[in-house]
Amino acid sequence: MGPTDADGRTEPGQLAEELAGLTYRQRRRLAEAGFRRRQLRRLAGTPAGAAMVRSVLLCFTDTHARPGREDIARADSARRAVSARRAADSRAGIRSAVRFADALDARGIASLPPGSSYRGPARASGAGRSGAGRSGAARSGAGRPVPRRPAGPPRAAGALPAWGVILLAATATTTGLAALDLGFGAVLGAVALIVCYVLLLRRTVYLKAGPPRPVRRLYLAGSLLLVAGSFCAAQACMLVLGTQGRGSIDSQQLETGSHGTAYYQCSVLTPDGDIEELRFAGPCPAPDGTPETMVYLRGGGLLRPLLGGKAQLEAPAAIWSAANLLGLGSLLGAAVLTLRDARRPG
Numbered sequence: 001m002g003p004t005d006a007d008g009r010t011e012p013g014q015l016a017e018e019l020a021g022l023t024y025r026q027r028r029r030l031a032e033a034g035f036r037r038r039q040l041r042r043l044a045g046t047p048a049g050a051a052m053v054r055s056v057l058l059c060f061t062d063t064h065a066r067p068g069r070e071d072i073a074r075a076d077s078a079r080r081a082v083s084a085r086r087a088a089d090s091r092a093g094i095r096s097a098v099r100f101a102d103a104l105d106a107r108g109i110a111s112l113p114p115g116s117s118y119r120g121p122a123r124a125s126g127a128g129r130s131g132a133g134r135s136g137a138a139r140s141g142a143g144r145p146v147p148r149r150p151a152g153p154p155r156a157a158g159a160l161p162a163w164g165v166i167l168l169a170a171t172a173t174t175t176g177l178a179a180l181d182l183g184f185g186a187v188l189g190a191v192a193l194i195v196c197y198v199l200l201l202r203r204t205v206y207l208k209a210g211p212p213r214p215v216r217r218l219y220l221a222g223s224l225l226l227v228a229g230s231f232c233a234a235q236a237c238m239l240v241l242g243t244q245g246r247g248s249i250d251s252q253q254l255e256t257g258s259h260g261t262a263y264y265q266c267s268v269l270t271p272d273g274d275i276e277e278l279r280f281a282g283p284c285p286a287p288d289g290t291p292e293t294m295v296y297l298r299g300g301g302l303l304r305p306l307l308g309g310k311a312q313l314e315a316p317a318a319i320w321s322a323a324n325l326l327g328l329g330s331l332l333g334a335a336v337l338t339l340r341d342a343r344r345p346g
Contacts, residue, residue, distance in 0.1 A: 030060050031088070031339055060075075066341050075100075162205050170226050180303070214334075242306070248289055265277055265278070266285075
């Protein structure tokens with residue numbers, strides 16, 4: 001990093017090459033703290049702004065020098081400057097401050113060093129909300145305490161049991177229940193994943209602060225993949241557990257659903273001599289008594305028969321396998337991030 005004078009100012013031109021030469025890892029660290037390179041370029045257009053940008057780079061990209069409290073103060077001023085458009089939203093301001101503090105913690109830097117007189121940003125007091133008093137307070141930052149982080153890192157004691165419940169609930173609903181009843185399993189699976197996120201992850205593990213962005217994205221991706229895979233759960237289960245045989249069409253009935261919708265339900269005579277309804281509703285594909293190849297469970301069971309041979313179930317089963325592999329992998333990745341953060345010292 002280049003030198004900075006006693007007033008904390010530096011020449012704007014000194015930063016152009018440094019910002020252009022940032023590595024991907026350095027840009028990612030800046031993004032985690034709430035800074036984009038284009039925002040820093042705009043901010044560095046003045047000597048005072050360039051000093052703030054240099055302090056940001058010192059805090060989040062320099063691995064050889066350790067920033068002082070003045071550098072942290074200027075870096076936080078830069079955060080307020082780049083997020084000025086969202087200043088009217090108090091929640092956005094708090095989220096910005098929390099991200100900044102998290103990024104400092106990840107670098108092993110205390111956001112407010114002992115003995116520091118800097119108190120950073122917050123809402124202006126009631127006495128300073130009008131006229132010059134408000135604008136002066138906004139420029140100086142005096143008397144504006146930094147918003148406290150709503151919570152610390154995830155709790156190590158609750159992280160592992162919470163993720164165990166989440167994975168069990170996801171598998172039981174989107175695979176087990178969906179194989180029995182597609183609509184019930186898919187809807188209940190989506191609801192279970194949402195409830196687990198709100199009650200277990202957000203409120204219990206992260207203590208209402210909310211998981212970090214990587215965990216949220218992995219959780220969302222995993223949930224969507226598992227719910228999508230539930231549409232092929234019955235075919236996958238019957239491919240593994242079912243037996244292919246030759247039965248016949250028994251009859252077709254007009255039934256009424258729970259929402260008052262009329263639909264046809266076809267029943268078949270299995271090779272074992274049992275009469276069972278097909279897994280999916282709809283009219284029979286052939287007249288009563290017509291021989292049909294089907295996949296069924298010997299001796300009956302919870303899984304209802306499917307017309308066709310096992311070869312026709314391979315493509316849906318492959319879709320289910322891919323969706324579940326990727327979905328559970330995403331949830332496991334989110335769990336690993338949570339457990340890593342919970343065990344990180346400090």
